[in-house]
Amino acid sequence: MIEFDRVSVTFDGAMEPALRDVSLSIDEGELALVIGRTGSGKSTLLGAMTGQVPHFTGGTLAGHVRIDRRDTRDHRPRDLADLIGVVGQDPLAGFVTDTVEEELVYGMEQLGLDSSTMRKRVEETLDVLGIADLRGAALRELSGGQQQRVAIGSVLTAHPRVIVLDEPTSALDPTGAEDVLATITRLVHDLAVTVVVAEHRIERVLQYADSIIHVGANGVVSQGDPATMMVTAEVAPPVVELGRWAGWSPLPLSVRDARRRAKEWRSLDAQPLRLPGDPTGVVALEAQDVIVAHDSVVAVAGVDLTLRAGEITALMGRNGAGKSSLLWAIQGSGSMRSGSVRVPASGAAPDIDVRSLDAAQRRRHVGLVPQSAADLLYLDTVGAECAQADRESDRQSGTCRSLLDNLAPGIPDDRHPRDLSEGQRLAVVLAVQLTADPPVLLLDEPTRGLDYAGKAALRQALRDLSARGRSVVVSTHDVEFVAGTADRVIVMAAGEVVADGTAADVVVSSPAFAPQVSKITAPQPWLTVDDVRYAVGEPS
Known part of the structure; x- marks a missing residue:
């Protein structure tokens, strides 16, 4: 054919x-x-x-x-x-x-x-x-x-x-x-x-x-x-x-095949490699009773959300659950019928109402990478976008370029953004936003178009941010990325929060959002291959 x-x-x-x-x-x-x-x-x-x-x-x-x-x-x-x-x-x-x-x-x-x-x-x-x-x-x-x-x-x-x-x-x-x-x-x-x-x-x-x-x-x-x-x-x-x-041969290509091979692991008394993050960190953003409506359709129905420094939060849910509407609302750019979104001010000053700030001020407090990430690219070359990001964020020259090389290596400086693949354009936007390094960073489907190596680089970049006290929210359908990245998982349905807890507690119990390793090794609390390596040791 x-x-x-x-x-x-x-x-x-x-x-x-x-x-x-x-x-x-x-x-x-x-x-x-x-x-x-x-x-x-x-x-x-x-x-x-x-x-x-x-x-x-x-x-x-x-x-x-x-x-x-x-x-x-x-x-x-x-x-x-x-x-x-x-x-x-x-x-x-x-x-x-x-x-x-x-x-x-x-x-x-x-x-x-x-x-x-x-x-x-x-x-x-x-x-x-x-x-x-x-x-x-x-x-x-x-x-x-x-x-x-x-x-x-x-x-x-x-x-x-x-x-x-x-x-x-x-x-x-x-x-x-x-x-x-x-x-x-x-x-x-x-x-x-x-x-x-x-x-x-x-x-x-x-x-x-x-x-x-x-x-x-x-x-x-x-x-x-x-x-x-x-x-x-x-x-x-x-x-x-x-x-x-x-060392399994032939290699399993499905969860069902792998589960048959992993039978002995499921009875081990072992712990996962990665423990949940500290939920008692300093509040980085607090949203109360957020309601978002598009005409007669209520997209977000009275959601309360507290984001803490040093925590990576995954926002999950079926298509149309209200995830993107919530992100835009708490960033301050999207529509919001009622509610409040505040970030802490320095010293003894009162908290700042994010929605009262202009666009430039909001970006310094809450950054957002939207689903249509390429809309944020407006210069003629990748090199120009990176240089502009360094200048706007007052970062050392080459900072954005270094981040981009980690996410998607080999993109020439003289390439026009429209000539890149979808994944490469997304990597450029991610590098630009990560260069700004705001206290709160919101990412809407950031792994679209990224291969496993690109996701690993993004995961490391987000962990570096959280280690420096930044709060990160990732709205995604990518359960494997969530398994290896998130400290906390929030699940939305019909505009409401229906689950909020550690990654292990939320995704392991969910038939829809469980990662492959969890399905293979359940009832063990393992989410990633690294968890298995740590718990099992060298395979027999």
Whole structure:
């Protein structure tokens, strides 16, 4: 169905090719998972499959890419529209209409389908993706996860033979991700649709994959069966890391397989490596009775929240639970119907009302990295953004650049932010915000687009902040990041706080938010591979 024949891609002005001599094939009805470090070239590989590279991106493509025997040299993306459906990293950027139902219909209209067929497919897609209640909703008013589902639905309605998805679950909560992946696997198994997925949260997709395509250093691409490829892959989920450390062969690719191998660990009398943080630290921010409403919809319903210095708090909950609305409200920029948000002043002065400050003053007290992080980038080069961040924060020259290199190494100073991958742009914004070093830092889905190494670097950066007495709040669906990072977990539902406690207490007891290691080793209180290493010692 998909064939790469000695394909190399070199962009204008680049010294080295982004992809180098790639030969691979993907059969009909196969689910291929594309993995690799942030910025390695995964999106370029997907773009070559869809014809966007080089027709839209420019550059030079050597070799041949054939989709169902159609050569992308001779067929532009529009000529492949009946064959390939594409879901990009940024759903909002791909929308062409205003409401959910219009977006689901648009692609079918371009293919000339009759109205009865379109009506039937719209209803099926709304039900499959669980978004029937959003039928008439405005796309720009949806949460990031809801937008992701609509983007996938707009592709599914056209019934393509090939679907290419770039991080399809990055903005979805765990349950929503499972629903979407179940839909995708049904298409593969029941309808023989060929699916290609590039995903950094490999733990979500690995067990469903028929093959792995690994995009490595210098654009070198390899392909093989999942168990074989994951032995040496430079990015790996916790279940694979655990299997590598324990010396299990073949490597487990699912929690179920790993749990069978870890039976003896579950009866050990051992403690986790990481103990909960100190909840008695100095108050860094206090919000009381926060209510946020968007027209008639109450997004945050009277939430009280106390943030303490030196504590990393994870804010979790399903899509649309009110997490982003709460972050914007306590930062002072978002709408708030009622309530108060205060931070301590120096000396004996009264506490400061955050919402009474201007934008520049607020940023010095409470920093926020939004979901659409790229909106904060406005200069022409990465180097200029880093230099400006150093100046605005009165930090030593090179501070921002050093943070960026830890999060996503290898991004040139002269690269324009719009030419970066979604993960690389996010890394730049994170580096800019971390340079400012405010007492309270709020991050909304900061791990989207970051590989495991990038998440580890972000985790270390946040721990450094907390060690210096900063309070950090991370709103995220990334349960593995929470397991290794958070001292405290708050779960929201329908605008209210429904759980608030230590990471171990909250996520271990939750079927939806438990990390892989917790599922493998329950009832042990272990959350990460490091916890297991510490508790078990050297594997037998």
